[in-house]
Amino acid sequence: MxxxxxxxxxxxxxRRDGSEVAALKHVSLDVAAGERFAIIGESGSxxxxxxxxxxxxxxxxxxxGGSIEWKLPNLRLPHSFAxxxxxxxxxxRTEGGATERRPSAIATSHMPLGGRDIGFVFQDPSASxxxxxxxxxxxxxxxxxxxxxxxxxxxxxxxxxLERVRLPDPDAALRAYPHQLSGGQKQxxxxxxxxxxxxxxxxxxxxxxxxxxxxxAEIVALIRQLVAEDGMTLLFVSHDIALAAExxxxxxxxxxxxxxxxxxxxxxxxxxRHAYTRALLDAHLGLDAEPLLRQAGxxx
Amino acid sequence: xxxxxxxxxxxxxRYRRGxxxxxxxxxxxxHIEPGxxLALAGPSGSxxxxxxxxxxxxIEPDAGHIEFEGGDFxxxxxxALRARxxxxxxxxxxxxAAFNPRAMVARVLDDxxxxxxxxxxxxxxxxxxxxxERVGLSADLAARAIHEVSGGQRQRIAIAxxxxxxxxxxxxxxxxxALDVSVRRQILQLLLDLQRQERIAYLxxxxxLGVISAIAHRVVILDAGRVAESGNARAVIGAPQSAIGKALxxxxxxxxxxxxGAADRQ
Ligand SMILES: Nc1ncnc2c1ncn2[C@@H]1O[C@H](COP(=O)(O)OP(=O)(O)O)[C@@H](O)[C@H]1O
Ligand SMILES: Nc1ncnc2c1ncn2[C@@H]1O[C@H](COP(=O)(O)OP(=O)(O)O)[C@@H](O)[C@H]1O
Ligand SMILES: [Mg+2]
Ligand SMILES: [Mg+2]
Numbered sequence: 001m002x003x004x005x006x007x008x009x010x011x012x013x014x015r016r017d018g019s020e021v022a023a024l025k026h027v028s029l030d031v032a033a034g035e036r037f038a039i040i041g042e043s044g045s046x047x048x049x050x051x052x053x054x055x056x057x058x059x060x061x062x063x064x065g066g067s068i069e070w071k072l073p074n075l076r077l078p079h080s081f082a083x084x085x086x087x088x089x090x091x092x093r094t095e096g097g098a099t100e101r102r103p104s105a106i107a108t109s110h111m112p113l114g115g116r117d118i119g120f121v122f123q124d125p126s127a128s129x130x131x132x133x134x135x136x137x138x139x140x141x142x143x144x145x146x147x148x149x150x151x152x153x154x155x156x157x158x159x160x161x162l163e164r165v166r167l168p169d170p171d172a173a174l175r176a177y178p179h180q181l182s183g184g185q186k187q188x189x190x191x192x193x194x195x196x197x198x199x200x201x202x203x204x205x206x207x208x209x210x211x212x213x214x215x216x217a218e219i220v221a222l223i224r225q226l227v228a229e230d231g232m233t234l235l236f237v238s239h240d241i242a243l244a245a246e247x248x249x250x251x252x253x254x255x256x257x258x259x260x261x262x263x264x265x266x267x268x269x270x271x272x273r274h275a276y277t278r279a280l281l282d283a284h285l286g287l288d289a290e291p292l293l294r295q296a297g298x299x300x
Numbered sequence: 301x302x303x304x305x306x307x308x309x310x311x312x313x314r315y316r317r318g319x320x321x322x323x324x325x326x327x328x329x330x331h332i333e334p335g336x337x338l339a340l341a342g343p344s345g346s347x348x349x350x351x352x353x354x355x356x357x358x359i360e361p362d363a364g365h366i367e368f369e370g371g372d373f374x375x376x377x378x379x380a381l382r383a384r385x386x387x388x389x390x391x392x393x394x395x396x397a398a399f400n401p402r403a404m405v406a407r408v409l410d411d412x413x414x415x416x417x418x419x420x421x422x423x424x425x426x427x428x429x430x431x432x433e434r435v436g437l438s439a440d441l442a443a444r445a446i447h448e449v450s451g452g453q454r455q456r457i458a459i460a461x462x463x464x465x466x467x468x469x470x471x472x473x474x475x476x477x478a479l480d481v482s483v484r485r486q487i488l489q490l491l492l493d494l495q496r497q498e499r500i501a502y503l504x505x506x507x508x509l510g511v512i513s514a515i516a517h518r519v520v521i522l523d524a525g526r527v528a529e530s531g532n533a534r535a536v537i538g539a540p541q542s543a544i545g546k547a548l549x550x551x552x553x554x555x556x557x558x559x560x561g562a563a564d565r566q
Contacts, residue, residue, distance in 0.1 A: 042480040042481070042482070043451070043480055182345075183344070211344070212343045212344040212507045213343075213507055213508065213509070213548060213551040213552055214343050214547050214548060214551045215343070215344070216551065217550070217551035239480060239481075240481075240553060241481075241555070242553035242554060242555045243553040245553075245555060245556075246553055246554070269555060269556065269557055270556075270557055270558060279482065280481060280482070281555065281557065283481040283482045283484070283485050284481055284510070284555055285481075285484075285485070285488075285508075285510035285511050285513075285514045286510050286552075286554055286555055287509055287510055287513055287537055287538075287549065287552055287554065288554075289510070289513070289514060291513060291514050291515065291534065292485075292488055292489060292492055292514045292515055293337075293492065293514065293515055293516075293517070
């Protein structure tokens with residue numbers, strides 16, 4: 001397998017109220033070019049921190065050790081790093097908001113450009129969409145910035161992207177504003193914006209967690225199709241091991257900032273090596289699981 | 301069969317939106333027996349939360365009847381309504397969000413006890429400690445600030461608040477949806493324990509059929525404000541008849557723990 005990126009001994013620490021939180025501890029892993037790779041774990045396990053570190057989007061106040069090495073042969077070197085408009089301000093997380101966000105002092109070779117080489121889809125699509133800008137303009141803006149297209153070419157590109165993410169009425173969607181769309185439609189738009197510049201890597205961080213099951217399945221199918229058609233590498237971040245297993249070829253299990261187990265999906269699901277992975281699998285409530293209702297002596 | 305605990309019939313709620321009227325809840329009928337869990341399932345926008353709010357009388361219906369504990373619930377008001385409300389409680393996705401995060405956990409539990417006539421402060425303090433222990437928490441937690449407790453603990457506190465007034469029915473709207481799987485399982489177990497011991501009935505709203513098939517006796521599947529199908533939870537989920545029931549079952553993530561991963565299934 002050809003590695004797209006190699007992470008070695010990655011440690012990320014946040015400062016909060018004077019104390020330090022180690023969000024990732026000595027994580028080493030490779031992501032292969034073209035694979036569908038899932039990062040799973042319970043909340044606070046460091047999944048988003050890893051995704052942000054890979055995208056070069058950690059808040060400036062974070063402390064980073066170790067390295068993320070990119071192995072892209074034809075990586076376009078950025079002249080300057082400017083997070084594009086599709087990346088949300090993470091104001092829920094960092095006090096200073098987006099202005100604070102800059103690539104951390106992390107040892108990387110051929111730092112890729114967020115928005116162009118990496119597309120990022122977040123849980124809340126509203127966070128990455130400008131509420132007062134028509135959707136067509138937002139997507140066209142990404143295409144124009146990163147692909148050097150004229151405005152009319154960009155707008156045509158925006159329309160074809162809205163068709164690709166299968167919005168029911170792409171022409172109407174171009175002129176619509178985010179609040180006029182349902183949650184699932186907004187996420188389709190966010191995906192269109194994320195892939196507008198033809199990124200090598202698509203990162204989806206809990207991108208379907210706020211959606212109902214039916215819409216979630218549609219979005220997962222869409223991501224699968226887009227990734228296959230464009231030959232993108234997928235980093236799928238989820239708290240749901242069953243969902244991750246339906247999409248990913250390999251799964252990395254995180255707990256308390258540590259990489260607990262990494263393996264092929266079939267191995268992780270059928271013969272997990274780590275007790276924690278097994279516990280996560282046991283806690284999953286599937287449609288065919290023995291109902292808790294019927295289990296004898298229901299005690300905590 | 302004895303008379304049901306809750307009987308809803310012909311329940312309808314319309315909203316005006318952009319000049320059009322939509323029926324968020326459209327002629328819905330169902331009943332819940334004492335000590336039973338009835339689940340409401342359906343895609344987002346199908347009317348689940350509107351039904352919860354109607355049953356709790358947070359909003360009033362345009363048509364329909366609600367019988368609760370043998371009486372006409374919709375005709376109650378004033379003191380009679382307040383008294384009956386003690387028997388009908390709720391737990392939402394983040395029920396402590398309404399509280400000042402710096403407020404103490406004891407505050408959350410003190411309110412319902414006071415409103416429902418537990419007058420003496422030492423008695424309330426005793427009851428608060430007992431409630432916390434009842435939901436598997438340490439009584440010391442009473443003195444902690446709300447923002448200091450974890451997601452799972454918050455949901456236990458919300459359940460403690462709900463059972464403080466000895467309800468016969470609790471409406472839970474996506475109450476476990478935001479929890480991690482292991483915590484979710486513990487909370488479901490707690491709900492089952494309380495149901496067994498106190499014979500509490502639940503109107504359990506979730507879009508997650510896995511959760512529903514684990515804890516519900518019966519299920520009503522909604523589509524665009526109407527009942528698509530209903531019946532024994534395991535039977536309906538095992539062999540859905542309606543289009544929306546089939547779509548919900550097909551969309552639920554499945555773990556195939558014995559053989560090849562589903563990723564290879566393309
Ligand atoms: N900007 C931040 N400032 C301080 N602490 C943070 C920040 N972002 C995340 N954390 C903390 O780092 C840990 C890992 O968080 P995160 O990577 O978001 O986990 P996950 O995505 O798995 O839920 C948690 O303890 C979280 O509270
Ligand atoms: N206060 C309201 N005003 C207008 N429309 C509403 C209101 N509350 C709910 N609706 C509409 O009613 C329908 C059902 O909503 P809801 O009961 O919240 O569904 P669910 O909980 O199943 O997602 C939706 O179309 C929703 O937009
Ligand atoms: Mg996260
Ligand atoms: Mg709802």
